[in-house]
Amino acid sequence: MTRPDRVRTDPDLAELGPLAQVIARALRDTPIRLGNPDTTPDLVGALTVAVAAYIGAEVLPPGALDQARPPAVAWDVEIENKPGQWAVFSPNCSRSAALEWCASAEESGGWSARVVCRTTITTIEPRPALGEGSSADADPA
Known part of the structure; x- marks a missing residue:
């Protein structure tokens, strides 16, 4: 009741x-x-x-979560294929794994390797109200 x-x-x-x-x-x-x-x-x-x-x-107001949420961090190992041309060999591994792999690649000789830290910050944007924006503002993806 x-x-x-x-x-x-x-x-x-x-x-x-x-x-x-x-x-x-x-x-x-x-x-x-x-x-x-x-x-x-x-x-x-x-x-x-x-x-x-x-x-x-x-x-929530725009940006309210930006300070509370730490950026996402990923570690990549890149190998130099040709002078000045680097390619991702081992994406999204831990920092320690990337450093170990990089050291072993250089010890084996012939490979130049580097560790790259990739940081991604995600933000939340409010939906536009009806009639706001135009097709020119649309995300092409």
């Missing part, structure tokens, strides 16, 4: 409509088996990511 003092009106609930759609989509798109505890983490993970993405894009 609902208590009359806790019943919300439509205007109160209208703001939650898009979030409810995000949750419903995550529930619909995540395969689970009733009674199987192994699928629970999949559902919890899908719901967490969906709600976090919604909050980051729709609720």
Whole structure:
């Protein structure tokens, strides 16, 4: 039984409509088996990511997460094929593995190798309001 003092009106609930759609989509798109505890983490993970993405894009001010989220770092080993031409040989390894591989390549002779630190910073931009932007602003990818 609902208590009359806790019943919300439509205007109160209208703001939650898009979030409810995000949750419903995550529930619909995540395969689970009733009674199987192994699928629970999949559902919890899908719901967490969906709600976090919604909050980051729709609720938080632009740039709010930029300082809280450290940049992603990946280490690559590059080999010099020809003088001045470098190619990635071992992408996305740990720094220590990259340094070890680089040292062994140079010890074996004939290979010039270097370790490259690649840093990626991800930002969340708010969706443009209807009518903002143009097709010229669209991302070509």
